[in-house]
Amino acid sequence: MIQMHDVWKMYPNGVSAVNGISIHIKQGEFVYIVGASGAGKSTFIKMIYREEQPTQGDIMVGNWNLATMKESQIPLLRRSIGVVFQDFKLLPSMTVFENIAFAMEVLEAGKSTIRRSVMDVLDIVRLKNKARFLPHELSGGEQQRVSIARAIVNNPSVVICDEPTGNLDPETSWEIMHLLEEINDRGTTILMATHNKDIVNTMRKRVIAIDNGRISRDDVRGGYRYES
Amino acid sequence: MIQMHDVWKMYPNGVSAVNGISIHIKQGEFVYIVGASGAGKSTFIKMIYREEQPTQGDIMVGNWNLATMKESQIPLLRRSIGVVFQDFKLLPSMTVFENIAFAMEVLEAGKSTIRRSVMDVLDIVRLKNKARFLPHELSGGEQQRVSIARAIVNNPSVVICDEPTGNLDPETSWEIMHLLEEINDRGTTILMATHNKDIVNTMRKRVIAIDNGRISRDDVRGGYRYES
Amino acid sequence: MTFASVSAVTVMLLVVGAFLMLILNINHFADELEADVEIRVFVDREAEASDQDDLGDDISSLTAVEAVDYIPREEGLDTFIDGMGDEAEYFENLREENPLNDVFVVQASEPQQTEQVAEEIDRMDMVDNTEYGQQVFEQLFAATDFVRVVGLILILGLLFTAVFLIANTIKLTIIARKKEIQIMKLVGATNAFIRWPFFIEGLLLGVLGSLLPIVLLTYGYQRFYDAVSGAAQLEFFTFLPPESLLWQTALLLVSVGAVVGVWGSLMSVRKFLKT
Amino acid sequence: MTFASVSAVTVMLLVVGAFLMLILNINHFADELEADVEIRVFVDREAEASDQDDLGDDISSLTAVEAVDYIPREEGLDTFIDGMGDEAEYFENLREENPLNDVFVVQASEPQQTEQVAEEIDRMDMVDNTEYGQQVFEQLFAATDFVRVVGLILILGLLFTAVFLIANTIKLTIIARKKEIQIMKLVGATNAFIRWPFFIEGLLLGVLGSLLPIVLLTYGYQRFYDAVSGAAQLEFFTFLPPESLLWQTALLLVSVGAVVGVWGSLMSVRKFLKT
Numbered sequence A, B: 001m002i003q004m005h006d007v008w009k010m011y012p013n014g015v016s017a018v019n020g021i022s023i024h025i026k027q028g029e030f031v032y033i034v035g036a037s038g039a040g041k042s043t044f045i046k047m048i049y050r051e052e053q054p055t056q057g058d059i060m061v062g063n064w065n066l067a068t069m070k071e072s073q074i075p076l077l078r079r080s081i082g083v084v085f086q087d088f089k090l091l092p093s094m095t096v097f098e099n100i101a102f103a104m105e106v107l108e109a110g111k112s113t114i115r116r117s118v119m120d121v122l123d124i125v126r127l128k129n130k131a132r133f134l135p136h137e138l139s140g141g142e143q144q145r146v147s148i149a150r151a152i153v154n155n156p157s158v159v160i161c162d163e164p165t166g167n168l169d170p171e172t173s174w175e176i177m178h179l180l181e182e183i184n185d186r187g188t189t190i191l192m193a194t195h196n197k198d199i200v201n202t203m204r205k206r207v208i209a210i211d212n213g214r215i216s217r218d219d220v221r222g223g224y225r226y227e228s
Numbered sequence C, D: 001m002t003f004a005s006v007s008a009v010t011v012m013l014l015v016v017g018a019f020l021m022l023i024l025n026i027n028h029f030a031d032e033l034e035a036d037v038e039i040r041v042f043v044d045r046e047a048e049a050s051d052q053d054d055l056g057d058d059i060s061s062l063t064a065v066e067a068v069d070y071i072p073r074e075e076g077l078d079t080f081i082d083g084m085g086d087e088a089e090y091f092e093n094l095r096e097e098n099p100l101n102d103v104f105v106v107q108a109s110e111p112q113q114t115e116q117v118a119e120e121i122d123r124m125d126m127v128d129n130t131e132y133g134q135q136v137f138e139q140l141f142a143a144t145d146f147v148r149v150v151g152l153i154l155i156l157g158l159l160f161t162a163v164f165l166i167a168n169t170i171k172l173t174i175i176a177r178k179k180e181i182q183i184m185k186l187v188g189a190t191n192a193f194i195r196w197p198f199f200i201e202g203l204l205l206g207v208l209g210s211l212l213p214i215v216l217l218t219y220g221y222q223r224f225y226d227a228v229s230g231a232a233q234l235e236f237f238t239f240l241p242p243e244s245l246l247w248q249t250a251l252l253l254v255s256v257g258a259v260v261g262v263w264g265s266l267m268s269v270r271k272f273l274k275t
Ligand SMILES: Nc1ncnc2c1ncn2[C@@H]1O[C@H](COP(=O)(O)OP(=O)(O)OP(=O)(O)O)[C@@H](O)[C@H]1O
Pocket: A136, A137, A138, A139, A140, A141, A142, A167, A168, A169, B011, B012, B013, B015, B016, B017, B035, B036, B037, B038, B039, B040, B041, B042, B043, B044, B086
């Protein structure tokens, strides 16, 4: 499903964020990405949906070779991936409902389908009563949940979460985790960068630890530990 | 130091975020604010440095009565409080160094004092080597650490942190916590909204739990639990 | 934001429109002045009636000649003596031996051809000499041509300015949306999907922005025209009638508004679509 | 962003400057045309030499009179006969009994006072009648006054437009900074502290934006003026000499730029300082 071969990423300012990562994540896997602040987790994730391009190395996502794919196909790639961004990335001028609906309109879904699906996911993240709010009228955790709802509304084959519980209380975090597990059970690949030790240690899954842009550990049922 | 008397806050869109909070926090205390996502923690905090004004009730911070103070004195109030914002609030066009220095320039500090102090706090949050980076060139956790550095650089008499470890790995989080404890030991009042169970349960301090805009619990050496 | 763009378009098109009307009217004045230019051909006093007929035919047959009028010398003298006013009586004795020539008054099809026509006629038989105010009218032509050229340059300059300013304004409003566009792209929107609303917005912006100028200019010019044609004192000038002028201006403003709006909008969004 | 603002200011001031020069020149032409207006006072043929002297004194003593010239009827006849050209000989016999009057040529201090002066003189003794081209010149005054008023309105309108557009542009650039200003306030910056850099920026923006227009207009007008004064064909018009005109324009543009820049900058920042 997702394969990387000796991938390097150096930002224009000279920071080497990813230093030779090779990895193979199969369809239906659930993978935690752990690592210290600034280790390169977000950079690793951004390369999968092509927000960033590697300086070197090959990345395959599904049938796409990200290095050779046409510019015009990038939207198709992105539609097959649901992303929860670390900084949420909600459209400030759209309501909660519209923000989520937008991700479906892009697929040219019908109006009534959109309405139904959006209300369903809002119910799951317990924000149905805030559907008509604008992002700036929400608390940090609420914004994060909107971002989660948007990521899963299209039933993508991969869901990538960059610290999806950073602004959530433990209870809500667990609800989100159970939701992700459920989605994963239906065959969706899940990649999740996180600092949440409790979660990683309790809900045992494959753990990839990144340290200084390198994979320092890759355990099938690992705990939260990224120091090598 | 900080006193609230029957404080209510209703946002213009009709959401009642704080519903009658009365509280007294003495100089030098260390207080955790816990509560579910959307409980009203950030709103509570924002009223202290007057980003939001209560719809009803009185707030005293130091010698200021926030309801009657003159508009022109707000900057003075804010300079005596260091705030780590939940969404960081870094100035996008300024480097890390400039962002922190700005908070000192406002106090009309001398150039060399500024330089020294800024490099000192950057050292503490371990970002000395990123002093000349722009915020968008930083990882989420790094941005959060800049925000923390800015909050403490002026040695304010109160430090307010809105989930300062949300984007940090456990190790870094503990470093920050020890730093806050150290500052607290020197007599600085610390208010910290957090979802981090581990920290609250390990580093025992006064815990104020907010549920639905009301104080549901106020324990001198409490644990992380906000359900009443 | 949108208000800012629309109002910028409005103000700019107002200036363009007002200026266009001014230029068209200046042009119109110039035309009128030029139309008055005529050549007076003084016929040789020795010419017989048949010679005069021949000459008249010759002149009429010139392609560059629009109209020919004949003034017999008796008529010329009448006009001359009448023009003397109170002193007319002193000139009555001129009738005994009329000192004037018969005159053909010739008008060229194009005012600019006046000089050339006059020279051709001068070379004909039985022509004593020709007169057409060489000095004054040469300068007048130069002046009106000058006004035309300056007017054209100014209007082009203003249009360019309008396009630039509008594009600038739109660009600024879109810079504010840079982040939004990036987010849309990250969520899987195609360029076309993102561009479409901007296209519509640009079009609306341009057309909306041109409405007020059209209404104001139409109303203003109509009132101005009515006022001016009522006041006898301005007979010296005549202004273009509102009907055709206003249609032209309105059409131009709507088109310019729409083109500039769409163009500015798409140009500015283009930059952010490359990611 | 800053480039966008500066270029908007530049383009706008260029238009204002060019237009200002045009209007000043039109005004100048109008002045010149008007200056030519003179009154011809025909003295009664019965008047004695002393009567004529008295009349001349009376006319000169009118406050609204600038210059008086005396043309004896003999001189007038000479001029008339000379003007007849080839036909002059036929008029020679007029010398026996000169049909003309002695004439005072009077120039009013203000062209607009011409009519009134003529009426006053008309009422004096020994005046046969006065002539000053009532028809044509009344219309001419109306026309030049009209041009002046239109010019004034246009230049005020353009200045207003410039102010509006520049303020608009600055506002847009500042909307983009709304968040930054809010953050600064949250960190404890006073309004004055935040405003200061915007003040400087607005000033710089305005002054920088006026430089290019000044250079272009100075160079352009100088070249234009040289070209035009070289070409004999435009003697009919004279243009304003570059020196004073350019100083005026440059000063106006710098001031407008600075005022508008600072004003726009502060106005737009003001909105975000209220929190
Ligand atoms: N600017 C605003 N306008 C309207 N409603 C708001 C605004 N800010 C917050 N709210 C609402 O007020 C309630 C409390 O928000 P607050 O940000 O205080 O929660 P919180 O406890 O900080 O949550 P979190 O842990 O998710 O950050 C929420 O229901 C939120 O939707």
